[in-house]
Amino acid sequence: MTGAAADVSAAAAASLAVPPAIETHDLVKRYGGITALDGLSMRVERGEVFGFLGPNGAGKTTAVKLCLGMARPTAGSGQVLGAPLGDIEARRAIGYLPELFRYQQWLSAAEVLRVHCELAGLARREWPATVERTLEQVGLTERAADRVGTFSKGMQQRLGLGVALIGRPQLVFLDEPTSALDPVGRLDVRRIIGELRSEGVTVFLNSHLLTEVERVCDRVAIVDRGRVLAQLRLADLTSDRTVRIRVSGLAEADVPGHASPDGNDWRVVEDVAPDDVPAMVADLVRRGGQVHAVVPGAVSLEERFIGLLGSGG
Ligand SMILES: Nc1ncnc2c1ncn2[C@@H]1O[C@H](COP(=O)(O)OP(=O)(O)O)[C@@H](O)[C@H]1O
Ligand SMILES: [Mg+2]
Known part of the structure; x- marks a missing residue:
């Protein structure tokens, strides 16, 4: 066998061995009489930037909560990083920017990040470098010592993004990451997502904004009323x-x-x-x-x- 052929078969064997980043089968989630997810099936490959696009109320946030184990499915099943939904070990390798969040207003940006270094279980000696790198990544270096209470919504969202990146996750869920951002902030988020892609991190991006997913995603699932209506590769849309x-x-x-x-x-x-x-x-x-x-x-x-x-x- 030539070296190249050996590499190809090694890669094929590896792709068989590594489970997808996310896989769900007929997930159903009901809240009383409301059906938030109505048989949601999807598959997200490792290293993909995956857009989950749908109108408000489509079930996007619910899907993320189920993937993170923050809510339990009424029916159906799924795996995240090869582990069942809600697995604590897998959760350590996952970053999350919630849709609506508020950090403690009296803490500084650096303090918020330090708290999350601790929550992520990072060794104490890694905290300063991690905080510094993360502030840099999300463009908050200058505001490191300022209290979150003085931050604009956009700055709070950058901080949230920083929190999601602590601990170098393999998979990051971003729930409407640019909703509070001005055009410059949106560009920054796009840049950060591009950096994550080049590092091989899988990104799951919830959005109701077409322009957002159109620009950064490799693949998009269009979701409405708790179901995936279509999954498409963005390259295919423009290569006709x-x-x-x-x-x-x-x-x-x-x-x-x-x-x-x-x-x-x-x-x-x-x-x-x-x-x-x-x-x-x-x-x-x-x-x-x-x-x-x-x-x-x-x-x-x-x-x-x-x-x-x-x-x-
Ligand atoms: N905790 C909850 N209790 C009751 N209804 C909920 C709850 N969470 C979500 N829903 C409902 O489920 C549907 C999907 O919501 P959500 O997942 O937040 O949609 P999206 O993120 O796409 O806007 C909506 O009708 C919403 O009102
Ligand atoms: Mg939502």
Whole structure:
């Protein structure tokens, strides 16, 4: 066997041996008469940035609570990092940014992080370096000594993110991490998620914001009324053979494709190989057209999302 073939089979053996980051089977959670989860099945691979996208009330927070063992399923089962839901050992390797949280207002940012170093069971000698690195990571170094009570919502959310990262978790749950953040804060969260991905950390991102998951996630599950309506790889959405174009200066009949259903002045051209796009543009220009925009991919996540929610699956 060549070295390369040996590596490939070793990798295949390893992927068989390592269970997925998260796997759930028909999870049901009822609160009295309310069904928060209605047969939720999903699988999240190790190292993925996975978006859990759905409207308010879809069951996103409930799903995370079940994965963390903070609530018990009414029915169904699941595993997180290969351990059953709620396993204490597995919990140590998991970071969590809750949706609604408040840290003790009288503590400083550094003190909050130190408390969580202790809760995470880190050796005392590791605390100072961990606190320093985490403050740096979430952009709060300058505010380390300031009391949380003086922090804006966005700064509190950064601190929450820092808490979720203490102890170098293998899997991080972020529940609406950017809801309180301004554009700069959102960019920072995206950067942090990118860093986690490059370190091989699995990220489970709850969000009702399309633009958020669209930019950072490898794969998205669209969830509504406690069920996964669709799971899609974001790369597949944009790698189809459709382009949108916006052209002026030509009669409508002389522009390829059909009018965009949005009723704007875009045209949708189906079945164009990416390599054929330059020739198509050159042809339009040669015939006197002015090409304002050429955008690959006809179906945005937003259209898929709205379409799926509208049809109930
Ligand atoms: N502790 C609870 N008691 C009663 N109902 C709950 C509780 N937690 C969630 N729910 C209900 O379950 C549904 C899903 O809620 P949630 O998981 O918070 O949705 P999301 O995070 O997607 O907005 C909602 O109808 C919500 O009101
Ligand atoms: Mg929620």
